[in-house]
Amino acid sequence: MTHWQTYDAPPAMAGLYARAALRQRVSGQQLPDTGLRCVMVIDPVRLGAYRKVCGYDNTGLLPPTYPHVLAFVLQLALLTDPGFPFPLVGLVQLAERIRVLRPLGGVARASVSVYLGELQAHAEGAAFSLVTQLHDALGLLWEGETDLLCRKAQLQGQWAAPPAPAELPAGEVTRWLAGKDIGRQYAKVAGDYNPIHLSLPSARLFGFQQAIAPGMWSLARSLAALQHHIPDAGLQFNTQFLRPVPLPSEVVLNASAPGEDGHFSLTGRDASVYLAGEWAPL
Template sequence: MTTDWHMLTREPGLPALYAKAATRRKITGTSLPDSGLRCWVDVEPQRLAAYRNVCGFDDNSLLPPTYPHILAFALQMQLLTAREFPFPLLGLIHLGNRIRVLRPMGGLHRARIGVKVQNLQPHAKGATFELVTTLDDQLGTLWEAESQMLCRGVKLEGEPVEEALASTLALTQIAQWKAPSDIGRQYARVSGDYNPIHLSAASARLFGFPCAIAHGLWNKARTLAALADHLPAANIEITVQFKKPVRLPSQVALLASAAGSSGALQLIGDGDLEHMVGHWQPVT
């Protein structure tokens, strides 16, 4: 499918997009739009510093490998609340995420973000699609990602195909940390993602959760911050699947294989409850 790209002159405003999201509750179709959005964005030092602090990244000259998601969030919101997008944004479930750092992301002050959707597939609970995001500088693509999203209740023809990440590598615990009760609000302030399921127990209960849960991308970012000494700065692909949500507050442990060009990771909670699994490898 060829993407019909639209270039924006400035980042969209989030308050209006949240208002649109709040009024969209119905599935309106079973096909994805072929349009994508692009926009040049600035890397703001204060916001980047706050993100490092919330996610545990060291202050260095490189963008954290998950930070382009923050730069892209407003564009993603505009794409997923557009009239031609068939699924309501509220209620989408983030099943997995893959990022590829193609070149070192150092000294970056301005970059072009691109977002589109693709690969609609049947799922046992509805349908999945990929939210694709890219980060370009003047030389070309620096970083790219696919987030697999689930919309419950969509009915598509075909047999569901679910990919499970599995590893035979030996894992040992390398870190543990607390996910405090307010981490959802902390992450929302630096990311712009104010999904009610992450903010408080009261707002989470409105969407069927007994308590607030941590953002999946905070779990991944906090994990990659802990793995910083294990991973190269570029030519790396990092894939995770989100399993059981991290309820707030709680404590989690990170298990990983020995440092190397390829490896595996697992984030677990009390009783060895599996929250996230993943692996890293060189970009192919």
């Protein structure tokens, strides 16, 4: 059972980053049963900057990936809580599932909640899910579930192999350059200052040959290019992050024909598949 802690105001981001920097080692093999809640107000200036960085048109609706930005401070608070056993730096995003239950229009404020799913063995460490929800006066409005991997942790048990990548569509929708500074641009609007996204020197400190694009930016940029291609609500997105997008690089978005369901993928010029996903009715 989740034990909820409610904030009257969002916690200070600076203190959370300080906690993240101090956590370097795995301290246990159990996830806390704490959930965090807070009523969050949507800043139209920040939202506009997010749309610009990710390529969304201003349709009057929140982008389907924006609730993650709204909830990021709570996600960070939960993942740096003293009861959370893994270091934040080094967590790998494996997959993202987003459910848009109703149109995200006219949302000026919402109750945001985050909690952790089940911890399970993985071939490369230990995996768990981070669940984020938005509620308005009518109930659940949006839900996201992020699968994360901690390579530093080891669990006993049978590893459940992930499903095969979604069907890869053949039709090119568009392509764009993921510039070397996109990690810094995204950090300014999303608050996600992960060093592996910011620059070549900071990425090399963590074993990367070059900086890599934030996974949620790559997904947001893909869905922005498809926003007039798919329904606004009553659907779910299921996405697997297969390999990081190196910065800088040109990427190609492929997708099925417009409709209620379909597939999409983001690939490199050398045919490397960075992410593969699908959309479908709820």
